[in-house]
Amino acid sequence: xxxxxxxxxxxxxxxxxxxxxxxxxxxxxxxxxxxxxxxxxxxxxxxxxxxxxxxxxxxxxxxxxxxxxxxxxxxxxxxxxxxxxxxxxxxxxxxxxxxxxxxxxxxxxxxxxxxxxxxxxxxxxxxxxxxxxxxxxxxxxxxxxxxxxxxxxxxxxxxxxxxxxxxxxxxxxxxxxxxxxxxxxxxxxxxxxxxxxxxxxxxxxx
Numbered sequence: 001x002x003x004x005x006x007x008x009x010x011x012x013x014x015x016x017x018x019x020x021x022x023x024x025x026x027x028x029x030x031x032x033x034x035x036x037x038x039x040x041x042x043x044x045x046x047x048x049x050x051x052x053x054x055x056x057x058x059x060x061x062x063x064x065x066x067x068x069x070x071x072x073x074x075x076x077x078x079x080x081x082x083x084x085x086x087x088x089x090x091x092x093x094x095x096x097x098x099x100x101x102x103x104x105x106x107x108x109x110x111x112x113x114x115x116x117x118x119x120x121x122x123x124x125x126x127x128x129x130x131x132x133x134x135x136x137x138x139x140x141x142x143x144x145x146x147x148x149x150x151x152x153x154x155x156x157x158x159x160x161x162x163x164x165x166x167x168x169x170x171x172x173x174x175x176x177x178x179x180x181x182x183x184x185x186x187x188x189x190x191x192x193x194x195x196x197x198x199x200x201x202x203x204x205x206x
Contacts, residue, residue, distance in 0.1 A: 138200040
């Protein structure tokens with residue numbers, strides 16, 4: 001007489017993710033299929049699978065919660081940084097470029113035929129205005145205080161100005177007036193109507 005012994009599940013290798021009776025896997029599968037059908041994108045399925053792990057996988061749940069919290073924090077920081085950069089770009093366009101032209105054409109010896117150049121530039125459809133100017137570096141002196149500045153003069157009566165400043169802030173043509181930024185005027189202590197000296201470096205003849 002021969003006796004045989006049958007092993008449970010012989011001939012059917014057990015999955016490393018299944019319990020001996022298979023109940024845990026079936027219940028877990030039904031649970032996650034209820035939460036997110038398998039037809040959804042695989043990353044969503046895997047994310048929910050590990051994020052909603054049972055009490056016997058506390059380490060996995062903690063790591064998942066930590067990763068999601070870090071992702072939320074990173075996205076929030078990115079939104080804040082982008083908002084700051086957009087605000088800086090808007091301030092750059094509305095404030096700084098109000099007083100500084102977008103493009104400047106300069107020459108060490110000056111532009112002799114500037115009327116022709118200005119006409120050529122003004123004929124371009126994307127150019128709003130062209131205005132000749134001159135600039136020089138020097139010192140503004142007022143009551144013992146001095147500041148290094150770059151003085152710029154714009155030719156009037158040549159069409160629209162490239163400086164988008166209010167008319168009240170523009171010096172009147174033909175008068176010895178200059179416009180000073182508010183911060184520079186406060187640093188020197190200059191008030192409207194006061195006289196101020198402008199000193200330029202001496203250039204030796206060649």
